[in-house]
Amino acid sequence: MAGAHQLTATVSQAGRPVTDLQPYLDSYAHLSAFHEGDQALAHLHPANTVNGDHGGPTLTFQALLAEPGNWRVFLQFQTAGQLHTAELTLHVD
Numbered sequence: 001m002a003g004a005h006q007l008t009a010t011v012s013q014a015g016r017p018v019t020d021l022q023p024y025l026d027s028y029a030h031l032s033a034f035h036e037g038d039q040a041l042a043h044l045h046p047a048n049t050v051n052g053d054h055g056g057p058t059l060t061f062q063a064l065l066a067e068p069g070n071w072r073v074f075l076q077f078q079t080a081g082q083l084h085t086a087e088l089t090l091h092v093d
C-alpha cells in the first residue's frame with residue numbers, strides 16, 4: 001500500500017552480520033528510492049543513532065512512498081573507510 005512504511009535493512013557480508021558501519025555524511029546509511037513510473041524520489045536516513053564505528057547490522061527507515069508500483073532502491077553505507085552501494089527493487093501495492 002502506498003504511503004508510510006517502515007523499511008528494515010540488515011547488512012551482512014558472506015552471511016555474517018556487519019556491526020562496524022561507519023558514519024557517512026553524518027548517518028550510518030543513505031537510502032534513495034526512485035519510482036519506476038514517474039521517477040519520484042525518496043531520500044532517507046535510518047532512525048538509528050550514530051555511535052562511532054558501531055552501526056549495524058540492522059537499520060530502520062521510515063519511508064513515505066506515495067505512489068504504488070516498483071521503486072528502485074539504492075542503499076549506501078561505509079565500512080573500513082570504503083563506501084558500498086546495495087541495490088534492489090521494492091514493489092509497493
